[in-house]
Amino acid sequence: MSQAKKTVSCPSCQKTVAWTEENEYRPFCSKRCKLIDFGEWATEKHSIPGVPVFPSDDEGLEPVQ
Numbered sequence: 001m002s003q004a005k006k007t008v009s010c011p012s013c014q015k016t017v018a019w020t021e022e023n024e025y026r027p028f029c030s031k032r033c034k035l036i037d038f039g040e041w042a043t044e045k046h047s048i049p050g051v052p053v054f055p056s057d058d059e060g061l062e063p064v065q
Contacts, residue, residue: 012036 006019008026012033019026028034040046 007016008019009015010017010029010033011027013029015029015033017023017026017029025031025034028037037046
């Protein structure tokens with residue numbers, strides 16, 4: 001009995017991708033899409049909502065005028 005191959009949509013380009021061990025970039029379709037997503041997290045285009053774990057060092061300081 002064979003199992004149907006599981007597919008997912010690439011989070012970056014929405015291309016259908018097979019969810020297999022051979023796909024080293026899963027859930028992404030390619031290294032390019034994986035790097036695009038990483039860059040979006042690094043530039044804070046994506047974020048996880050909530051209270052910051054590490055408050056900013058300048059929090060509580062008055063602005064310089």
